[in-house]
Amino acid sequence: MDLYRWVRAQWDRALAIVATIVGLVLLIVGYLGVSDATLPTEQIPYLASNGLFGIFALGVGATLWLSADLRDEWRKLDDIHRDLRQEREERAGVDESAQPLTASGGAPRRTRRAG
Amino acid sequence: MPVDGAGSLSLERVIQRDVRALRPWTPPLLSRLITFNAIGLVLIVVSWYQVSGDLTVRDQLAWFNVGVVGLIVSGVGNGYWLLSGRSHIGRARMMVLPPRAKRPGDGWGDRLAEDLENRPVAAAAMTRYHRPSCPMVAGKQTAATTRRAHERAGRLPCELCEP
Numbered sequence: 001m002d003l004y005r006w007v008r009a010q011w012d013r014a015l016a017i018v019a020t021i022v023g024l025v026l027l028i029v030g031y032l033g034v035s036d037a038t039l040p041t042e043q044i045p046y047l048a049s050n051g052l053f054g055i056f057a058l059g060v061g062a063t064l065w066l067s068a069d070l071r072d073e074w075r076k077l078d079d080i081h082r083d084l085r086q087e088r089e090e091r092a093g094v095d096e097s098a099q100p101l102t103a104s105g106g107a108p109r110r111t112r113r114a115g
Numbered sequence: 116m117p118v119d120g121a122g123s124l125s126l127e128r129v130i131q132r133d134v135r136a137l138r139p140w141t142p143p144l145l146s147r148l149i150t151f152n153a154i155g156l157v158l159i160v161v162s163w164y165q166v167s168g169d170l171t172v173r174d175q176l177a178w179f180n181v182g183v184v185g186l187i188v189s190g191v192g193n194g195y196w197l198l199s200g201r202s203h204i205g206r207a208r209m210m211v212l213p214p215r216a217k218r219p220g221d222g223w224g225d226r227l228a229e230d231l232e233n234r235p236v237a238a239a240a241m242t243r244y245h246r247p248s249c250p251m252v253a254g255k256q257t258a259a260t261t262r263r264a265h266e267r268a269g270r271l272p273c274e275l276c277e278p
Contacts, residue, residue, distance in 0.1 A: 041170060041171070044172065045175070047179065048162050048178070053163070059189060059190055063193040066197050067139075067196070070204055073208075074138070077204070077211050081210075084211070
């Protein structure tokens with residue numbers, strides 16, 4: 001199931017979407033409630049509940065989404081760093097294998113001269 | 116790929132450093148974020164509860180302000196979280212990607228000097244203006260000025276060096 005896999009991999013973005021939707025719904029419901037109420041004493045509770053909770057949820061959603069972006073950037077940097085390190089290790093391995101046998105204890109073969 | 120300049124890093128030194136030590140966020144930062152948001156949420160809930168129970172606008176507004184303060188507390192926590200993550204990632208990026216070596220010609224002053232150096236030249240009696248390296252002006256007493264000034268003086272571009 002693709003959606004399930006996406007939600008598991010991108011849990012922070014999924015939460016951000018949910019929080020944003022919840023925030024928007026709260027704000028719309030609050031707006032409708034305030035529109036229907038006539039007295040200020042009836043309107044202010046809508047502001048305190050739906051308005052404040054809605055903005056809070058939108059803030060949480062935005063933070064989660066931006067956090068996910070930052071985490072992606074960090075992962076990319078980590079990948080680059082790992083590649084650089086791997087390349088250096090491979091290069092070091094090639095350099096070691098290219099060294100002559102004498103360096104690892106073997107004696108170079110001598111040719112016998114006549115005479 | 117050694118890089119020249121102050122505070123620069125060679126590739127070897129960059130690789131030896133551990134980027135993982137610079138995670139975007141640390142557990143204390145996470146606990147701070149949760150604390151700020153929890154305080155904000157509690158203030159909003161208290162505000163909502165009290166506003167619903169009061170009957171006068173004055174009392175309701177007083178408690179509504181408590182909710183606004185909660186919202187601000189939560190916003191400060193979220194902002195601090197994002198800014199600290201941004202800062203850590205910036206440092207990690209500087210660690211992984213060393214600063215580009217400054218090349219001559221990068222700066223505004225270098226470009227200006229280059230432009231001044233390559234301005235076309237001509238002598239007073241000449242009918243054509245030339246590049247400073249043109250063989251037609253080699254060893255001659257010339258003055259450099261803008262292409263426009265040469266054309267205003269009635270000179271044409273040299274067909275040889277095509278300035």
